[in-house]
Amino acid sequence: NAGVTQTPKFRVLKTGQSMTLLCAQDMNHEYMYWYRQDPGMGLRLIHYSVGEGTTAKGEVPDGYNVSRLKKQNFLLGLESAAPSQTSVYFCASSYVRGQGTMNTEAFFGQGTRLTVV
């Protein structure tokens, strides 16, 4: 049972390049989230998904796109990377209990450290 796994762990991009971060969970969780964490700052929600084929914007969605084609995977894309997107990216997942609102522990991946030069 691997939990939540992020690929890659580290990446350096040049300004304008594109890339996709992969988050995979093996816990059959419905909800998945992408956050970014900048030095000295908290976790800011980029996009999230409540199930296969559905996505929604979080607090800081600009410059990012996401897809949830399979329940176990949540992809985060940067179409044209900018230095302001240098950050540590965390993916998280959780299951649904009861009425279908978020109310259980979110399990985090190990993070992806992205540097845009």
Add this chain to the structure above:
Amino acid sequence: GENVEQHPSTLSVQEGDSAVIKCTYSDSASNYFPWYKQELGKRPQLIIDIRSNVGEKKDQRIAVTLNKTAKHFSLHITETQPEDSAVYFCGLAAGNKLTFGGGTRVLVKP
């Protein structure tokens, strides 16, 4: 996060003393309030959570209190130990969205 404010941003305590972190929010639809601990270079991990129908919850040296009327909730750590040194985040769930406060860096001095 845009929905929750966390204070203080840094907290230094002497080993054995208590630490208290407070978060305030505005969305009355919020119904789930988790606290996460993040050690240096590690992923955030849940340490305790509370739901909106409960006012207080305790787990050994850690407790969380929730005041829904005043829209704030707090993390209390008693008898602090060096291994409690970390960054702590309060979380807030309203509907399907989980957002976090800005974090509190706690340093426990031996």
